[in-house]
Amino acid sequence: MTLAETKPGTCYRIISIPDEHIRNMALRFGIGEGATIYCEHRLMKGPVIVSRYQQRMAIGYDLAQGIEVVVHLVGVAGRASKEIFPGAMDRVGGKPQCR
Amino acid sequence: MYVDVSNYPGTTVDVHWGRLGKDLLIDTPGIYGVSMFNDEEEVARRIILEADCIINVVDGVRLHKDLFLTLQLIDLGLPMVVALNMMDELQKCRMQIDIEKLETLLGVPVIPMVAVRGQGLDKLKDAIRHPRRGLVDPWLRSQLVHLHREHAAIGSPREALLVLENDPELTRKYNVYPKIRERIYGARRRRADWIVEQCVRKLPDRKKERRWLERLLTQPLTGFPLFILIMVILYFIVGVLVAQLLVGFLEEGLFQGVYEPWISSLVSRMLPQASIFAQLLVGPFGALTMAVTYLFGLLLPLVLGFHLSVGFLEDSGYLPRVAVLADRGLNKIGLNGKAVIPLLLGFGCVTMALVSTRILGSKREQTIATALLCLVIPCSSQMGIIMIMLASLGLRAMLFYLLLMLLVFILAGLLLSWFLPGRSTQLFIDLPPLRWPRFSNVLKKALSRSVSFLKDAGPLFLAASLLIGGLEWMGLLPWLERLFAPLTVSWLLLPKETTVPFIMGLLRRDLGAAGLYSLDLSPQQMLVSLTTITFFVPCIASMLVLFKERGVKQGVCIFIGTLASALLLGGLVARLLV
Numbered sequence: 001m002t003l004a005e006t007k008p009g010t011c012y013r014i015i016s017i018p019d020e021h022i023r024n025m026a027l028r029f030g031i032g033e034g035a036t037i038y039c040e041h042r043l044m045k046g047p048v049i050v051s052r053y054q055q056r057m058a059i060g061y062d063l064a065q066g067i068e069v070v071v072h073l074v075g076v077a078g079r080a081s082k083e084i085f086p087g088a089m090d091r092v093g094g095k096p097q098c099r
Numbered sequence: 100m101y102v103d104v105s106n107y108p109g110t111t112v113d114v115h116w117g118r119l120g121k122d123l124l125i126d127t128p129g130i131y132g133v134s135m136f137n138d139e140e141e142v143a144r145r146i147i148l149e150a151d152c153i154i155n156v157v158d159g160v161r162l163h164k165d166l167f168l169t170l171q172l173i174d175l176g177l178p179m180v181v182a183l184n185m186m187d188e189l190q191k192c193r194m195q196i197d198i199e200k201l202e203t204l205l206g207v208p209v210i211p212m213v214a215v216r217g218q219g220l221d222k223l224k225d226a227i228r229h230p231r232r233g234l235v236d237p238w239l240r241s242q243l244v245h246l247h248r249e250h251a252a253i254g255s256p257r258e259a260l261l262v263l264e265n266d267p268e269l270t271r272k273y274n275v276y277p278k279i280r281e282r283i284y285g286a287r288r289r290r291a292d293w294i295v296e297q298c299v300r301k302l303p304d305r306k307k308e309r310r311w312l313e314r315l316l317t318q319p320l321t322g323f324p325l326f327i328l329i330m331v332i333l334y335f336i337v338g339v340l341v342a343q344l345l346v347g348f349l350e351e352g353l354f355q356g357v358y359e360p361w362i363s364s365l366v367s368r369m370l371p372q373a374s375i376f377a378q379l380l381v382g383p384f385g386a387l388t389m390a391v392t393y394l395f396g397l398l399l400p401l402v403l404g405f406h407l408s409v410g411f412l413e414d415s416g417y418l419p420r421v422a423v424l425a426d427r428g429l430n431k432i433g434l435n436g437k438a439v440i441p442l443l444l445g446f447g448c449v450t451m452a453l454v455s456t457r458i459l460g461s462k463r464e465q466t467i468a469t470a471l472l473c474l475v476i477p478c479s480s481q482m483g484i485i486m487i488m489l490a491s492l493g494l495r496a497m498l499f500y501l502l503l504m505l506l507v508f509i510l511a512g513l514l515l516s517w518f519l520p521g522r523s524t525q526l527f528i529d530l531p532p533l534r535w536p537r538f539s540n541v542l543k544k545a546l547s548r549s550v551s552f553l554k555d556a557g558p559l560f561l562a563a564s565l566l567i568g569g570l571e572w573m574g575l576l577p578w579l580e581r582l583f584a585p586l587t588v589s590w591l592l593l594p595k596e597t598t599v600p601f602i603m604g605l606l607r608r609d610l611g612a613a614g615l616y617s618l619d620l621s622p623q624q625m626l627v628s629l630t631t632i633t634f635f636v637p638c639i640a641s642m643l644v645l646f647k648e649r650g651v652k653q654g655v656c657i658f659i660g661t662l663a664s665a666l667l668l669g670g671l672v673a674r675l676l677v
Contacts, residue, residue, distance in 0.1 A: 020281070021136075025527060027284040028131040030164040030291075041314055046427045047436065047526055049317065053295070054192060055161045056313075058423045060435055060526030 003048050003064035006039040012069040013037075022063060029057060036072045114142060119224070125150075128457075131164075133171055135267055138457035144266075147172070148257055152230040153179035154223070159189040159196060159211070160532070162299060166291035173205060173233030174287070176256040180226045181209045182219070188532070193302040201298045206234035215537060236286060239263075242279065250275055312533060316420040326421060333408045337483060341404035343490065346397055346483075354396035359388050379568045390564040393613045394557060401483030402552045406545035409447050409479075413544075414536035418443065419528055426526045432512025433519065434459070435526040438468050445476035448552065450640045452476070453648055460524030467515045469649055473637045474661050475508045480552070480609035484616050485629055492622050500629060507634065507668065555640050556607060563606045567599060586666060591631060592673040593624050601631070607638040623676040631669030636661050 006012055013036050017023040026032055030052055040056060041049040047058045059067070115126045127146050128139035135141045147153065153172055157165040162183075172179055181201075189196065202209045208226045212219030243259050253259050253273055262269045265280045315321045363381045370377040380387045412418060418440055426436030438459060445452035452472050456465045477485060489497045516523075570576050579602070580587075580595040587593050587601065596618055604611020615628045636658055637645060646654040 022525075022527065023281065024284055025131075025136065027288045028164075028167050029527075029529065030167070030288070032285060032288050040310060041317060043317065043319065043423070043427070046319075047423050049313070049423065049530065053161070053163050054194070055164050056530040056532075058419070058426075058436070058526055058528045058530055060426055060430075062430075063525035063527060 001069060003039075003050070003059060003067040003069050004042075004061055006042060006048065006069060008039050008041050011036055011038050011072040013072045015068040015070055017068075018066050019063075022066075030055060031057070037069075114146065119227075122227075130168065132168055133175065133261070134264060137460065144261075147175075147177070150177065152227060153177050154182055154227065155179055156182045156184055156214070159183050159185045160192055160194065162196065163291055163295040164529070166294060167287060169205065170236075170287050170291055173207065174235050174239055175260050176232055176235070178230035178232050179207050180223065180230050181205065181207055182214070182223055183209050183211045184214050186211045186218075187213045187216075188534075195300045195302065197298045197300075201294070204234070204294050204297060207231050215540060236290060238286060239283060242283075246275075246277070313420075316417065316533075317423045319424065322420070322424045326424065329412070329417075333412075334486065336408050337401065337404045337479075337486065339490075341400055341483070343487065345400050345404070346487070349400060350392060350396035354392040359392060362387050362391075375569070375572050378572045379565055382568050382571065384564050384568040384571060386561050386564045386568070390560040393610070394553065394560055397484070397613060398480040398556070398609055399549060399553065402479050403545055403549045405479035405483065406447055406548045407541060409443070410541035410544050411536050412443075414534075414541055416531045416533045419530050420533075422526065422528055423530075430523075431516075432509065433467050433516025433523045434464050434512070435524060437526060437528055438464060441468050441472065442476060445472045445478065446482060447479050448548070449473070449476060449478045449637055450555070450644050451548075453641060453644045456648070461521060463519050463521035464523050466519060466649065466653060467512065469645065469653075470515055470657055470660070471508060471512060473641065473645065473657050474511055474634055474664060475504055477633050478609065478638075480556075481612045481632070484609065484612040485633065488612075488616060488625055488629055492625060496622065496626055500626065500633075503630065503668075503672070504633065507664075511664075556609070559606050559639060560610060563603050563610055567603065590666065590670045590673075591627055592670075593628055594618070594620070597628055600628075601635070604632055604635050607640075608632060608635055609638075611635065623673075626676060627669055627673045630672045631665050634661060634665035634668055636665070 003012070003014075014031060014033055016033055017026055023032070031037055031050075035052065037050040037052050039048065040051050043061075045061055047060050048064045049056060049058050051057070114128070117124050125146050127143035130140050130143045133140065133144050133147055135144060155169050155172055157169060169181060183196065183198065183201075196211075198209050198211055208229070208231060210219050210223045210226050212223065214220070239260075242263060243256060246253065246259050246263060250262075250273060253262055253275070258269055258273075262273060262275055263277050263279060264283055265277065270276050316325060359381075366377055366381045366387065370380070379385065383389065421443070422436035422439045424436070425439045429435055429438055440458065441452045441455040444455055449472050453469060456468045456472070459465050459468055485500075489500055567576075570579065576599060580598045583598045583601070584595055587597050588595055591597070597615065597620075600611045600614025600618070603614045611632050612629075615625075615632060618628075620628060636642070642654065642658065645657060649657070
């Protein structure tokens with residue numbers, strides 16, 4: 001699926017960013033292929049707001065349509081997720097937070 | 100040295116400098132990396148490569164993002180100091196940074212700071228005396244050694260790294276085109292992430308993080324009404340409290356009631372009233388009467404009020420949220436949401452806003468934004484006078500004026516995006532945290548910008564009043580009014596006396612608007628003259644920046660385009676209202 005189709009409140013892992021220039025810019029911002037991001041909010045046919053650590057970014061719709069992502073699975077129980085993805089997710093203050 | 104900073108990207112797009120003892124201190128534009136991805140990076144890159152020492156200011160809360168640039172500066176082999184800022188916000192976010200470990204992993208001094216309160220400044224000044232070169236990635240070091248062996252002509256390590264990162268200027272200079280930039284960036288990003296994992300600890304939050312405000316501001320259903328509400332509040336502060344109440348007291352009560360009679364009697368004791376010098380100084384267009392009253396009694400309070408209001412918006416972090424809201428609409432006219440920043444800044448000062456178009460991603464977007472700024476956006480001083488005049492015309496006139504501006508904005512944007520070649524970039528913007536602005540910072544910025552306004556506008560007002568005063572004394576004003584009558588009287592359906600304000604408007608639009616404000620016009624004539632002066636040519640300061648930023652050819656096209664559009668639209672509105 002693409003970033004433009006993500007659901008707010010879910011974590012995703014970035015699979016690919018096709019445009020080389022955008023890939024390099026994204027690395028500077030702190031996200032790259034393989035990074036996990038949290039979808040904060042999505043405007044219909046508009047920008048997607050994602051966060052990673054304490055940082056929030058807004059990505060335009062056309063750009064988000066070109067970024068491939070996959071759901072970063074947590075599992076129903078927090079303990080199970082840590083066994084599958086050690087250190088990948090922490091529950092902080094009751095809300096899942098992507099590293 | 101005071102430098103404007105704000106809670107959104109693009110405030111510093113120019114270079115500021117000052118002295119620290121015998122040393123020259125240069126503030127570069129804010130960047131995410133050293134390359135030539137945009138104009139800000141190009142400017143910063145040149146300064147960084149020549150510097151003896153770098154002070155890298157890093158946001159402690161968003162360390163993982165800023166560490167990319169820090170590591171790039173370390174890889175460039177530059178002696179540096181890291182100023183770890185926003186330590187107060189770090190505490191509020193219940194985060195901790197192991198500063199000693201960070202220093203060890205980077206290999207450079209790290210000074211914790213809260214810059215707005217001056218905390219840590221003394222330690223920073225000491226640390227600058229002993230900067231260090233940091234720890235370069237061993238894999239990258241081997242790549243640099245390999246490059247030196249293959250291409251001995253590449254002299255410095257700084258240039259070598261930039262060649263490996265495909266710097267366009269240096270790869271052309273040495274005729275070397277490596278293809279490992281992405282590997283370098285990927286390795287640097289992984290290193291930054293690893294350092295953050297080692298040094299940063301987040302303590303459990305006592306309460307859940309509130310994201311509702313973010314959604315409220317960026318969802319169209321709530322975001323647009325909130326934006327309109329904020330603009331109405333801004334209008335009330337600037338257009339009613341300042342423009343009507345404060346300006347009413349200052350201009351009419353203080354300057355025209357007390358100051359002008361006093362200065363006229365003072366000058367008339369020294370010079371004959373009919374002499375050219377007396378006319379130039381204290382005549383109807385006198386340098387000591389009209390120019391001073393307009394500058395200090397009318398425009399300065401409006402400009403200060405506007406910059407105070409906009410300063411709150413800037414420092415709150417709200418403007419990037421407006422960019423998110425506006426992105427979809429701006430895409431239709433060849434721009435993205437980031438363009439909202441220079442467009443909104445243009446309501447403060449078009450000259451400043453023209454410089455800030457550098458933050459836009461392509462020349463095409465910069466040209467579109469520049470043309471819209473010159474054509475449609477009135478600056479704060481002009482806007483203040485327009486608001487006073489519109490308020491006297493009633494709500495219908497105000498709505499008509501606003502709708503007309505919106506229509507021209509959309510039409511001009513569509514035409515430019517259809518006919519200008521090239522591609523526009525997509526929105527990819529950092530959203531700074533929402534925070535209560537510090538009043539002291541907002542006040543300092545507003546005062547600094549108002550003083551800049553006085554320095555820019557003062558000499559031009561003086562020149563305009565001397566020019567018009569001289570023309571009046573020589574009896575040439577009636578001749579000028581007859582010369583331009585085909586435009587002002589026949590086409591715009593305005594009295595011939597409006598010629599002088601429009602000539603003044605060639606120097607500064609706010610001066611032209613002020614001239615129209617003093618005339619006795621009917622409501623329809625006032626609306627026509629407001630329409631014309633809004634779309635009129637940019638002021639001289641803006642024209643100079645326009646020629647510098649966009650070149651002579653584009654500058655001339657925009658000048659002729661705005662003049663023709665202003666006269667055409669003014670005439671059409673005149674015929675619509677008759």
